[in-house]
Amino acid sequence: MTSYYSKHPQFYVAVDCIIFGFNKDGLSLLLLKRNMEPFYGAWSLMGGFVQNNESVDDAAKRVLHEYTGLDHVYMEQVGTFGAVNREPDERVISVAYYALLNINDYDKKCVEEHNGYWAKINALPSLLFDHQEMVEKAREMMKQKASCAPIGFNLLPELFTLTQLQNLYEAIYGCPIDKRNFRKKVAEMSFIEQTDLIDKISSRRGARLYKFNNNIYSQSLKFKL
Amino acid sequence: MTSYYSKHPQFYVAVDCIIFGFNKDGLSLLLLKRNMEPFYGAWSLMGGFVQNNESVDDAAKRVLHEYTGLDHVYMEQVGTFGAVNREPDERVISVAYYALLNINDYDKKCVEEHNGYWAKINALPSLLFDHQEMVEKAREMMKQKASCAPIGFNLLPELFTLTQLQNLYEAIYGCPIDKRNFRKKVAEMSFIEQTDLIDKISSRRGARLYKFNNNIYSQSLKFKL
DNA sequence: TCAAAAGTGTTAATAGTACACCCATGA
DNA sequence: TCATGGGTGTACTATTAACACTTTTGA
Numbered sequence: 001m002t003s004y005y006s007k008h009p010q011f012y013v014a015v016d017c018i019i020f021g022f023n024k025d026g027l028s029l030l031l032l033k034r035n036m037e038p039f040y041g042a043w044s045l046m047g048g049f050v051q052n053n054e055s056v057d058d059a060a061k062r063v064l065h066e067y068t069g070l071d072h073v074y075m076e077q078v079g080t081f082g083a084v085n086r087e088p089d090e091r092v093i094s095v096a097y098y099a100l101l102n103i104n105d106y107d108k109k110c111v112e113e114h115n116g117y118w119a120k121i122n123a124l125p126s127l128l129f130d131h132q133e134m135v136e137k138a139r140e141m142m143k144q145k146a147s148c149a150p151i152g153f154n155l156l157p158e159l160f161t162l163t164q165l166q167n168l169y170e171a172i173y174g175c176p177i178d179k180r181n182f183r184k185k186v187a188e189m190s191f192i193e194q195t196d197l198i199d200k201i202s203s204r205r206g207a208r209l210y211k212f213n214n215n216i217y218s219q220s221l222k223f224k225l
Numbered sequence: 226m227t228s229y230y231s232k233h234p235q236f237y238v239a240v241d242c243i244i245f246g247f248n249k250d251g252l253s254l255l256l257l258k259r260n261m262e263p264f265y266g267a268w269s270l271m272g273g274f275v276q277n278n279e280s281v282d283d284a285a286k287r288v289l290h291e292y293t294g295l296d297h298v299y300m301e302q303v304g305t306f307g308a309v310n311r312e313p314d315e316r317v318i319s320v321a322y323y324a325l326l327n328i329n330d331y332d333k334k335c336v337e338e339h340n341g342y343w344a345k346i347n348a349l350p351s352l353l354f355d356h357q358e359m360v361e362k363a364r365e366m367m368k369q370k371a372s373c374a375p376i377g378f379n380l381l382p383e384l385f386t387l388t389q390l391q392n393l394y395e396a397i398y399g400c401p402i403d404k405r406n407f408r409k410k411v412a413e414m415s416f417i418e419q420t421d422l423i424d425k426i427s428s429r430r431g432a433r434l435y436k437f438n439n440n441i442y443s444q445s446l447k448f449k450l
Numbered sequence: 451t452c453a454a455a456a457g458t459g460t461t462a463a464t465a466g467t468a469c470a471c472c473c474a475t476g477a
Numbered sequence: 478t479c480a481t482g483g484g485t486g487t488a489c490t491a492t493t494a495a496c497a498c499t500t501t502t503g504a
Contacts, residue, residue: 004263005315008274010235013307013318038229049233056307056318080305080320082238082281090230093238093281095305163482180485181467203482204475388455405458406494428455430501 016047018138021103022155044128069107100154153212161207191217241272243363246328269353294332323363325379378437386432416442
């Protein structure tokens with residue numbers, strides 16, 4: 001019975017992470033300028049190989065942790081890239097994931113050591129292998145998901161202004177949004193809660209700070225079912 | 226440099242196909258009642274192992290062809306299932322795909338030989354490993370895709386009545402659709418073309434036959450961009 | 451003549467879009 | 478006092494949802 005399996009070939013399986021961050025400059029990706037062989041000096045996604053003792057999902061979490069120091073980050077599988085020659089030297093099947101993180105939270109030393117840099121999403125360098133294609137698919141999926149689930153909050157600090165929130169969605173959708181219509185819609189979402197706090201950094205007048213309440217969101221889902 | 230790769234483990238990589246079909250009884254899946262070891266007698270998806278000379282996508286096409294005799298079938302990747310113990314005897318990482326085919330077209334001899342059976346989607350037997358989970362994700366993705374792209378026609382014969390089309394979408398969405406609203410919407414879709422033909426099989430009165438025009442659909446996409 | 455499926459419009463409700471000015475503040 | 482970003486409401490348009498009867502025909 002072992003022969004049922006053993007007559008088939010085996011493959012290196014990698015994970016690659018498309019790591020989104022957001023700040024006043026818009027959406028960025030955390031990329032690696034490789035500081036070791038092979039492909040020294042090339043830009044790539046942060047990746048690694050799946051090991052025997054971990055699921056593929058866990059490998060993605062581990063890799064994200066190794067490069068950013070972060071745990072409990074929102075991640076989604078983008079898909080598997082399995083062209084025969086997608087890496088020139090060896091056949092590697094790679095599973096891509098996207099991650100959404102607050103650009104202020106990551107471990108800066110850890111990222112520096114690995115030669116990680118934030119690159120604005122609309123001005124990415126050219127990337128190794130099929131990483132460009134992975135990024136495009138990840139952006140598409142993230143946009144789609146953001147339009148029907150409150151995942152954007154993973155990219156914001158706990159407290160945020162409505163202008164920040166609007167800028168985020170404009171960056172995700174890649175188009176401008178009418179301010180009054182946006183605020184009207186937000187006001188209808190009970191899971192986006194006003195706080196008593198005012199942000200005085202980004203404007204003279206000061207802007208009301210809001211926060212995302214995941215409990216209320218989860219409750220509101222139940223009523224829909 | 227070879228050591229960059231060789232210090233990492235390798236894995237069997239499989240593909241599993243969630244094969245949708247549609248007829249008057251609704252949506253069905255083409256399943257396998259295994260007629261060989263291991264897992265003799267168990268119900269499973271149609272699957273196989275990725276080989277050295279083929280991409281993962283090509284492996285899925287090959288497996289579909291082996292079991293149904295069909296080529297050029299609409300397929301989409303569902304995702305990769307990589308839990309450590311998802312198969313009890315060996316570690317296998319599996320990439321799931323869904324396929325949409327016309328239930329009248331497949332090679333019946335070929336399916337019989339492999340012990341394949343159509344099972345109604347709302348009355349599936351319990352399946353091997355995590356195949357149940359794959360099916361659920363595939364249904365969800367197929368529903369999502371069907372709501373924004375005309376993939377349903379892959380499940381219908383070339384000529385179909387509006388009642389068939391409505392029944393199909395009711396089966397995909399899992400809820401009833403108002404007949405007049407549905408027909409109004411279809412009438413606005415220039416890529417669903419009336420023919421001169423009347424189907425006299427499914428009703429005494431006879432029902433107009435329609436067909437999907439992919440050229441018109443592709444054109445209409447361009448104007449949106 | 452009747453059972454069975456085909457075909458057909460109108461109205462109300464909801465959601466989405468377009469649009470321009472005043473406010474509060476610190477420099 | 479003025480430059481900067483914060484905040485607000487209304488009218489129009491498009492989309493969606495609800496709803497019931499007549500037609501045709503073969504058995």
